[in-house]
Amino acid sequence: MLALFFMRRRCQSTLRIVCLCLVAAFPRFGQAQAVVEELGKLYASGQLAAAISLGEKELRTHGEQNGVSMFVGRAYTDKQQFQAAIPYLTRSLTAAGSSPDVQAWSEAYLGTCYYALQDYAKANQAFEHVVAAAATKNVTAYATRRLGMLRAQELAASWRFVETAHYRFHLQAPEHLGSVEEFTAAHERAYERSNRFFQAPLPRKIDYYVWDERALATKMLGQNLGFTVPELLTTHALKGQTKGHETAHVLTFYGLQPSPQTRLINEGIAVCFDQTTRDRMELARQATGGTVDVWQMWEKPQTYSDDQLYPVGGALLEYLLAHSPEADVKQLLREQTPELGRKLFSKQIADFEKELSTPGPGLVAVSGSFQKNTPSPAEAAAPVKLDAALVNATVERQNAADKFYKILVLLNGVPIPAAQMQKINPQQIRDVKVLKTKAEITPYTDVELNGIILITAAG
Numbered sequence: 001m002l003a004l005f006f007m008r009r010r011c012q013s014t015l016r017i018v019c020l021c022l023v024a025a026f027p028r029f030g031q032a033q034a035v036v037e038e039l040g041k042l043y044a045s046g047q048l049a050a051a052i053s054l055g056e057k058e059l060r061t062h063g064e065q066n067g068v069s070m071f072v073g074r075a076y077t078d079k080q081q082f083q084a085a086i087p088y089l090t091r092s093l094t095a096a097g098s099s100p101d102v103q104a105w106s107e108a109y110l111g112t113c114y115y116a117l118q119d120y121a122k123a124n125q126a127f128e129h130v131v132a133a134a135a136t137k138n139v140t141a142y143a144t145r146r147l148g149m150l151r152a153q154e155l156a157a158s159w160r161f162v163e164t165a166h167y168r169f170h171l172q173a174p175e176h177l178g179s180v181e182e183f184t185a186a187h188e189r190a191y192e193r194s195n196r197f198f199q200a201p202l203p204r205k206i207d208y209y210v211w212d213e214r215a216l217a218t219k220m221l222g223q224n225l226g227f228t229v230p231e232l233l234t235t236h237a238l239k240g241q242t243k244g245h246e247t248a249h250v251l252t253f254y255g256l257q258p259s260p261q262t263r264l265i266n267e268g269i270a271v272c273f274d275q276t277t278r279d280r281m282e283l284a285r286q287a288t289g290g291t292v293d294v295w296q297m298w299e300k301p302q303t304y305s306d307d308q309l310y311p312v313g314g315a316l317l318e319y320l321l322a323h324s325p326e327a328d329v330k331q332l333l334r335e336q337t338p339e340l341g342r343k344l345f346s347k348q349i350a351d352f353e354k355e356l357s358t359p360g361p362g363l364v365a366v367s368g369s370f371q372k373n374t375p376s377p378a379e380a381a382a383p384v385k386l387d388a389a390l391v392n393a394t395v396e397r398q399n400a401a402d403k404f405y406k407i408l409v410l411l412n413g414v415p416i417p418a419a420q421m422q423k424i425n426p427q428q429i430r431d432v433k434v435l436k437t438k439a440e441i442t443p444y445t446d447v448e449l450n451g452i453i454l455i456t457a458a459g
Contacts, residue, residue, distance in 0.1 A: 039071040046260030048075040055088075064095045070106045079257075080203070080231055082113040089113065104135035108143045115146065116232055124150050141222070148221040149234060155220070156209055166191050168205050173212035176448065177239055190243035190275040191251075197273070197326075198248075200255030202233065206247065209236045230254070240388035240447050244275030256334045263301040264294075265336040268313020272321070276387055281356065284315035286414070290357045294349050298338045312356075319352045320345060383443035390415055391447045408445070409453045424457055431456040 035058050042051040055072035058065070073088030092098055093106040111126030127150070130143035156170040163169070164184050177183045187208070211217040217225050221236060228235040228246040230253035235246040248270040252258060258266065271280065284292075287308045297304055297312060320329050328344050341349065386408075394415040395408050409421050435441055435452040444452055 036065060036067045036071075039068060043071050043075055048079050048259060051075045064091060064097070066095075066097050066099055067092070067102050069095070070098075070102050070109075073106065074109050077109050077113055078231070080116070082116045085113050086110065100133070100135045101139065104130050104133055104139040108139050108146070111143065111146060112231070115150070120150060120153070145222045149229070149232070149236070152209060152217070152220050152236065163205070164188050166202070166205055167208045170207065170209045172210060173239070176212055177210070187243050187247070191247055193275060194244055194248055194273045195251055195255070198251035198255030200251040200253075202250070202254055204233060206250055207234045209234070210239055211236065212239060214238060238392060240392045242274035242276050242387070242389040244273050245270045245389070248273035252333060256330060258334050258336055260336060262298060262336040262338070264298045264309055264313045265317070265333065267306075267310050268317040269333060271310050271314025272317035274314070274389065276389065278387065278390075280311065280315040280318050283311040284356055285359070287311040288356070290359065292353065292356060294353060295338055295342075298341065315356070316349070316352055319355070320348055323348050323351070384413060385443070386415060386445040388445070388447050391445050391449075395449070406449075407451050407453055408449050409455065410444075411455045411457060421455075424455065428458040429455060430458060
């Protein structure tokens with residue numbers, strides 16, 4: 001009986017010690033979770049320096065926790081400090097307590113670091129491992145796209161290679177670009193004009209891939225053509241794209257180091273600096289009908305299509321540059337938040353919205369909104385030279401092996417995609433004209449086409 005008493009006392013004492021240890025440990029566990037959550041918020045909002053500072057302090061004080069080193073490594077990667085990022089990403093990848101998603105993101109960003117440092121074998125190994133692990137949908141998609149870029153790099157080894165002062169061009173079908181010398185020189189001129197504003201020091205030349213087969217590119221890269229990964233100094237474009245759009249993303253990234261970025265402003269920069277002579281305000285009017293809430297578009301870009309965001313963003317940036325100090329605009333491009341926009345440009349943006357609501361030459365006011373002005377058959381048939389970017393936005397390929405564009409449709413002088421053509425009410429069509437020969441097509445565009453259909457319809 002006495003032995004049982006002492007055994008019970010010992011068990012109670014042990015239990016008390018265990019409980020005291022748990023009480024002491026749980027607050028720290030909660031604090032650790034709070035730190036990781038705060039790191040996630042800082043990283044997601046683009047406050048990279050703050051994320052690095054908090055993460056390094058936490059690691060010095062308490063050692064590794066699930067995700068701390070990962071966030072520090074990802075922040076260093078996004079700041080293009082790739083050598084600094086690698087030890088942190090390696091630590092979070094190999095730490096015993098790291099969850100599968102933390103390990104996957106760590107290895108994916110390690111792959112990006114190796115890619116940027118041009119250690120393509122290690123980059124390939126990292127991305128392949130992440131794809132095979134399939135830890136989460138997002139990280140798998142991220143690694144898949146990066147892996148596609150490496151595959152494209154291997155494919156492009158057989159393409160024509162041309163190196164200029166600021167580019168390494170990889171041309172799938174140089175014979176379809178007209179003069180290769182003029183093509184590359186035009187990009188160099190666009191680079192020089194844009195960089196007078198950005199003053200960006202690039203660590204190396206831009207790898208600029210010019211595809212001729214859209215379907216093959218989309219399948220290999222896992223995304224549509226016309227994108228740039230600035231930290232990897234890599235662009236994948238379709239022939240005929242504007243000379244300055246994608247390069248503007250690179251120059252913004254290295255010249256102004258924007259953080260955070262917002263879609264309206266970030267894409268607006270590229271449209272504003274695409275080095276075309278298009279009437280951007282008129283394009284924005286046509287995309288929106290002349291009515292737009294800039295703040296709503298800025299804060300909730302997911303509720304708008306790219307067909308609206310891009311032209312409005314480009315027209316807005318062009319307007320701000322014309323009506324505001326350049327230093328203020330550059331400050332906005334560095335910190336692309338609506339809050340800063342309200343602080344610096346409330347009046348200018350109100351004036352922009354007012355000007356946007358004024359009908360341009362291609363629109364007429366109807367019941368409080370804008371509609372396209374319907375010209376006469378003679379006016380609709382009058383040649384208006386369309387730049388390649390506008391053509392590429394509407395035409396489609398026939399198939400992966402096709403070397404020429406399909407048919408361009410002009411509805412009352414405005415390019416439309418095939419899907420929109422199918423929605424035209426036949427009863428509203430007033431005139432149709434088909435252009436087939438090169439002599440007929442050239443007055444409208446320099447892009448190679450199988451034909452142009454001119455449609456005149458009532459509004």
